[in-house]
Amino acid sequence: MSRANLEVELSGVKLRNPLILASGFVDDDPSLLLRAWKAGFGALTTKSLTPKPREGYKPPIIAFTKAGYLNAVGLANPGIESLPHLLSKLPEEAKVIVSLAGSTPEDFRYSSEKADKAKVDIIELNLSCPHVKGMGMDIIHDISYSLEVIESVVSTSSKPVFVKLGLTDTYLSLVSRALDKGVSGFTIMNTVRAMAIDIESLKPVLSNVFGGLSGPAIHPIAVRMVYEVYSEFSIPIIGVGGVDDWTDVIEFIAAGASGVGIGSYLFLRSVEKIDVLLKGVEKFMVDRGFSSISEIRGIAIKR
Numbered sequence: 001m002s003r004a005n006l007e008v009e010l011s012g013v014k015l016r017n018p019l020i021l022a023s024g025f026v027d028d029d030p031s032l033l034l035r036a037w038k039a040g041f042g043a044l045t046t047k048s049l050t051p052k053p054r055e056g057y058k059p060p061i062i063a064f065t066k067a068g069y070l071n072a073v074g075l076a077n078p079g080i081e082s083l084p085h086l087l088s089k090l091p092e093e094a095k096v097i098v099s100l101a102g103s104t105p106e107d108f109r110y111s112s113e114k115a116d117k118a119k120v121d122i123i124e125l126n127l128s129c130p131h132v133k134g135m136g137m138d139i140i141h142d143i144s145y146s147l148e149v150i151e152s153v154v155s156t157s158s159k160p161v162f163v164k165l166g167l168t169d170t171y172l173s174l175v176s177r178a179l180d181k182g183v184s185g186f187t188i189m190n191t192v193r194a195m196a197i198d199i200e201s202l203k204p205v206l207s208n209v210f211g212g213l214s215g216p217a218i219h220p221i222a223v224r225m226v227y228e229v230y231s232e233f234s235i236p237i238i239g240v241g242g243v244d245d246w247t248d249v250i251e252f253i254a255a256g257a258s259g260v261g262i263g264s265y266l267f268l269r270s271v272e273k274i275d276v277l278l279k280g281v282e283k284f285m286v287d288r289g290f291s292s293i294s295e296i297r298g299i300a301i302k303r
């Protein structure tokens, strides 16, 4: 098979291909990040890190539903101080996105100052986790507060800053105002707040009651949000949500994404299976005569 060029650029950061390990899919073992890099990802996103380690919620934290996966891990993570250790096994050329979570502008500034000194390429602000009180969605629902958080990082960081969005009615207005503050791009989208009830016990399945829905059910929503943001602002976007085969990757890129996050795809498959996605994308490009990803990016936008 002849080859197509899968390289993409995200705010000046060159990736060997558009596939990005989504936040939350490897734990705090540095060997797992190395394994994901060796499997062929273009970039790796860390679990969201908070200033101090967090334990998260008691099990059950994951549930399988007919429509996809529900999780309420509760942002369990080893804390920002663990970042150098987490990255310690990666080769020099590996591209890393560090995801940060917190409750206040000070939390985010503290962690971003640490991240700035580490070998990371992009800082991603998780303003959209749907199941932790005082974090994530609780921040993004308040646009002024979100802008304070964003400014506290952008004003001090030397790295490109991305904001991870979730499903809200006001996200386009946040995007516009965040760009004015100097944000480089957006990761779209986080899980969608949801729940399941066990009909034996007639009680909620998750210990936290509410969790976040991921997997194919949210893919069309994520594609719609990427499309809306790219058509209005033409900025760097990482599309994440429900990628289940290579056609979903092409769909995100056609809607305007430069990078495509892979998450729940890995629940039932080993990380090496991203090779199937890469081969599918490359074959599509060769068959259809596309020589680079940038020729496909945003091609679906109706002007």
Ligand SMILES: Cc1cc2nc3c(=O)[nH]c(=O)nc-3n(C[C@H](O)[C@H](O)[C@H](O)COP(=O)(O)O)c2cc1C
Residues within 6 Å of the ligand: 022, 023, 024, 025, 047, 048, 069, 071, 073, 075, 099, 126, 129, 164, 189, 190, 191, 214, 215, 216, 218, 240, 241, 242, 243, 261, 262, 263, 264, 265
């Ligand atoms: C178990 C689990 C843990 C997650 N942890 C995080 C996290 O720490 N930070 C974050 O920004 N998103 C987190 N996410 C959301 C994913 O990064 C992704 O946005 C979401 O799952 C949608 O993509 P998918 O359908 O491909 O899984 C998590 C998702 C799951 C299922």
